[in-house]
Amino acid sequence: MRVMKWSVIALAVAAGTSQMAVASSQSESKGFLEDSTFDIFNRVLYMNRDFRNGPNGASTSANPAGYREETGLGIRLLYSSGFTQGTVGFGFDAHSLSSIKIDSGRGRYGTGQFARTDDGRGDDTQSEVGGAVKFRISDTVLKYGSQFVASPVFSTDDSRILPEVATGTYLVSNEIEGLELSAGRFTALSSQTGTSRDDINGKGEQGLTSANIFGASYKFTDDLSAAIHRSDVEDYFKKTYVNLNYNLPLTEDQALNFDLNGYKTKGDGQERAGEVDNKIWSLAAAYSIGAHKFTVAHQRSSGDAGYVYGVDGGGTIFLANSVQYSDFNQKDEKSWQARYDINMATFGVPGLSFMTRYVRGTADANYTEREVDMEAKYVIQDGAAKDLSLRVRQAFYRDNAQGDVNDLRFIVEYPLSVL
Template sequence: MRHQGHTSGAQNVLWLALGRPMVATVVATAATAALADEPPAPPNPAPLTQLAQANPGAPATSVAAGMPDMNSPLIKVEKNRVNLPEPTLSSQAKSQGLIGDSHLNLLWRNYSDYMEVSNSSHRHAWIQGVQANYESGYTQGLIGFGFDASLFAALKLDGGKGAGNMVHVGKDGDGQNQLAWAYPGMYDIKGRISETVLKYGLQIVSNPFLDPHDNRALPPTFLGASLVSKDVKDMSLEAGSFTKVDARGHTNLSSLSTSYGGVKFSRLSYFGGSWDYAPSGTLSLYADQADDIWRQYYASVSHSIGDPRTVKWSGMANVYSTHDTGAARQGHINNNAYSLTLSAQHGASGLLLGYQQVLGDQFFDYVNETNGIYLSNSMDVDYNAPHERSLQLRYTLDGSYLGVPGLRAMLWGVMGWDADASAGAAANASASSPLHDLYWKNGEPVHGRHHEIGFVPSYTLQSGRFKDTKITFMAMWHVGQAHYSDSNNMEYRLVVNLPMKVF
């Protein structure tokens, strides 16, 4: 912050006596010159005799010396005046109304994917998707009201029967032969007070439990209520309760379920928030409950020091603690999982080392259709088997330091070991158990080692008619031993996102 220098009392008085008339003259002359072709003539300061006439109560000797009487009421008022900062208006106080702040944006996404799973399926798909997202403003007043509505649509350009949810999936689980589909992807009503927003409807939220898994032509959305407040400086607080999901590839609502266990449940509720305790440091704490499945707690802390022009160091720790609750429909759960990362960036290049471990006899699980696993080594696969340890080495490239803004690239490798699901397999030994296939692989309890490598370059256009268009290529290869839960696979993906602002 710049600090203003302090002037002496005599200088202040001289400014009050001489400076204000001079400023007025300069402003008036400059305003006239703005319409003329020639520069203005320098202003003529008012003679001291005119100053004396403007303040007849002042002694002539003082005026002649350029020193007005310090007892003048005008001088006292100006000397004691305190210039208070303008109050900061909240988002609701600055509202331009329901229509005035409304926006309509389009996102065109061309998505193609090719994947081979060893001794199993082959899938490929090429889809053109579009999201038309309308967001109204808020009515003016202490409490503002508004609504949002989005239309999602997709056209299948190619896609075989094994494409799964990359193309349309009907209510019966089939429907891959459908050529095109459209549906209301999001809709909600909303209210706002100051910096606090409450929404109810089909929407997208982002937190450690319900972050949408947006890796298809169209994203999943969730039905429920959400509350986000940023009224406390440097803090973001949120809560929510959701009951349904419009899954990737689907056009209808369905029940929430767990990602690995596949167990359905009626409601997920959460609360928590984050605090920017320093310009480069953030602390987050959250808790959630999947009814009759689990209670889950999440904490993270991240901090950075230094500068990329020399070396910028960044560290982050994430931890989840999961425990069964209610009817425990996914069985006994007593599981902790954490990850630690340390990274260094010098100029365009960055290097990250990440360690992750699961402590417990169960898989670390999360809500299906979400990316609710904020652990560092969740890349192509999640490295979340019971007792598993994993280590990642990642290189990143930021083209802005090379004179190519918009260019990004990431290259990584992850290795996992010590997976041991024998306790979970014993508890689900019967083939009729809904969790049998999760804990058993090729006739034995899940165990073994595995590894992956991946490469993701991307480029975002910086100017022109298609500015902000992002082109991303992804290549990933995963290799595991015969009894590890994730099979060998290779995947290639090309995604082009083209945003358009209508108004």
């Protein structure tokens, strides 16, 4: 599942169009080595899911218990070269992903951090390496190889210690100020627990055959942006996504933000995900005043099935009510959310923030699901441990059909910039 971030499309457009049209990115290239970056990203994740009513078949362990509890360390080495100078710039990106099991067990396995061994335990270590070549003309970049993708219709998930990795070709163009065009074709997707390029579930099973994606995002003004994206996932479905984001400044420290997201999915070919005919949308409104932000959101699903994703990336759900445990995306489900955020920098503690939200959904007269989330995060602002972050996330999920779950996560992240 994906926790939707406010103005994600607007931010992407702003980042992609920061260069003025009179000076292209390629013309300002300093060189292959001169613009290189090398980063080391470390993440420790402790995760506990208590199923309260017993295992109920939820655990995939050889000796299932009524909860899952594991701790892992993920280490990412990320190198990105600059582009060679000239009309056509050449470069490449490379990565190494490694996971280390700190704590797990046959009765507690299954949080999605490690591959499963034959005796039902989590794998002690895993690693993979990959890379992609890239070319740039003006403000258009073509990349081929292994990469991380963040399109609303094809997005690699990064909710555990390691991310998914997609293999394919991706083109992003920012030639016109305010407009970003993208197109891609991906033929493989590895899971967060598997190193095989065709592995979407950590068991080495073939999932994705191919996914063709297209997109356009446009920033009309500093406060108004829109986007439309489309995908064709062979033998699964075709999907269309739309977004409209509007920010309304009220005073120097007050603003309103409106964020509309919607998907239309239709089964195609062999329909390996089943017969899919779904429309789902969410509308969120946020009022910010100083350190405080108050958000309300409504989400609605309709059609012959719920919203389907995963084979096109575990992060492909840019919806307001996709939260820590549930996505509230079942067939004919209606859900609403109330959320509160506070940034403690205003009160003299920069880097400290808190969030809480309540989401309730109903699919029919007999089905109700509810989730309460609470989160605290602190980012060290300076010194030797600058940018080290500590985060605690707690979800209380209640479902009158499938059972209750308490989901606790403690996350430590430490990014290091070597170059």
